Amino acid sequence: MARRFTCASLALTAALALGACTGGDEDTADEATADPVPTGTAEPAAENPCTLVTPETLESVNPRDNELVSTLIIGDLTFDGCTIGDVYDVSFGVRVVDNGTALEELAIGGSQAPERVDIGDEAYRSTVGTGDDVVSVTTVARFGDHVVQVRNDSLGNSDPEVRVEEDVTEALLTELGEAVPDDYEESALSTDVGAGCLLADDETVTDLVGEVQLARGGTVDGDVRCSYLGEDSDTLRVEASPESNAAELYDASADSGTREDVEVAGAERAVLGESTGSIGGTFQPDEESVGYLTVSAAAGGDLSTGPEEAVAFLERFIAAQG
Known part of the structure; x- marks a missing residue:
């Protein structure tokens, strides 16, 4: 599996390196250690x-x-x-x-x-x-x-x-x-997600799609895929996986459409683009992985959020892969 670098791990590494040169500072190390980002732990429902x-x-x-x-x-x-x-x-x-x-x-x-x-x-x-x-x-x-x-x-x-x-x-x-x-729809209506996916009530998720009424996802063989259906049928999808040709896949996606480079803490590089009712992005959590983000409004609608919220979500998502 490809290595996952998070904002927290990079900051902690820098703090430890500084401590090795100067004798260290307990307070600095404590400040650099972020709490783990909560992710789901649910297994798929017994019937799906x-x-x-x-x-x-x-x-x-x-x-x-x-x-x-x-x-x-x-x-x-x-x-x-x-x-x-x-x-x-x-x-x-x-x-x-x-x-x-x-x-x-x-x-x-x-x-x-x-x-x-x-x-x-x-x-x-x-x-x-x-x-x-x-x-x-x-x-x-x-x-x-x-x-x-x-x-x-x-x-x-x-x-x-x-x-x-x-x-x-x-x-x-x-x-x-x-x-x-007969009762499948009622029993399947759930917002539980598996490991690697941000919880459905995570603020960065709800900032993009509002209150989540249905969610699925998790990590399988190193690939993480997460999907959320918001209260007004706005949708959010994100996935990331280790790939032998991650840089080439990123370049091919980044060059499609009108996307611009954005700074995403914890990512090697990222691009985002907006079109009517949607936001799309490609990112590399590290040199050996590539990920994709799609936020879409319900048919005929407009998103009430923008790239800033998308960046905040990606930073939180990447940090959760540590």
């Missing part, structure tokens, strides 16, 4: 989308045998979800917060979402790309009172051995929709 379908079905959509991650679904954090691998694999979930978005509008993608008549009571499908160039398919469906979604990003992978065919992910979607318990 990762457990609602059979192991055989999960195996069929997991060719790389990745560890399953309990999370909120990228693109619409109202879904309590399960992610298999990175963004080039498969994610699926159950909507537990109804923010008024119509079913056909939940099928995110680059093309219009045509209706499907053979899945659940009502279903829609959308794609990124067309024809032979489809790289991602999202299908949403209603089964009685429940809405479920599956997103297949594996189609865009250059390695055919790890692509999952669409009929396989649709079979997963049907099984998931038929398996959702």
Whole structure:
């Protein structure tokens, strides 16, 4: 795992070095030692989308045998979800917060979402790309009172051995929709997060999205991913992971769009950019890791916060990885 440097550890190292040269000062050392940043410790709920379908079905959509991650679904954090691998694999979930978005509008993608008549009571499908160039398919469906979604990003992978065919992910979607318990939405509404994620009531979180009504995340194999759904459906996502090509990934992301360098205590470097209703950022907690931040207003809305709050959150998040 890559080393994580925090503001507190850097300050303490400097204080100890000064003490070695001057004979030390107990008060200075005490001042340099910050209290640990509280993070979550929760394990995924006993029943979550990762457990609602059979192991055989999960195996069929997991060719790389990745560890399953309990999370909120990228693109619409109202879904309590399960992610298999990175963004080039498969994610699926159950909507537990109804923010008024119509079913056909939940099928995110680059093309219009045509209706499907053979899945659940009502279903829609959308794609990124067309024809032979489809790289991602999202299908949403209603089964009685429940809405479920599956997103297949594996189609865009250059390695055919790890692509999952669409009929396989649709079979997963049907099984998931038929398996959702009647009271699932109520029992899944939770703000507990795992290790590495700031607590949902952390001031830097609520400064960005207001009171949190749903949160998921934690650390798996050195990767930390955290997602928060605010009171007005504003959303916050942050992730960081050790990467062998961290500098190249950072440079590629930093050069996209209109982003500017910002000072983030504890980070090697960081950039932030604003667009209508969103803030995006890329940062390196250390030379061997890269992270990404996204803050988004609900559809059609504006954020009531800005880069200063985003920087404060990142500093707190990085300090929590110590």
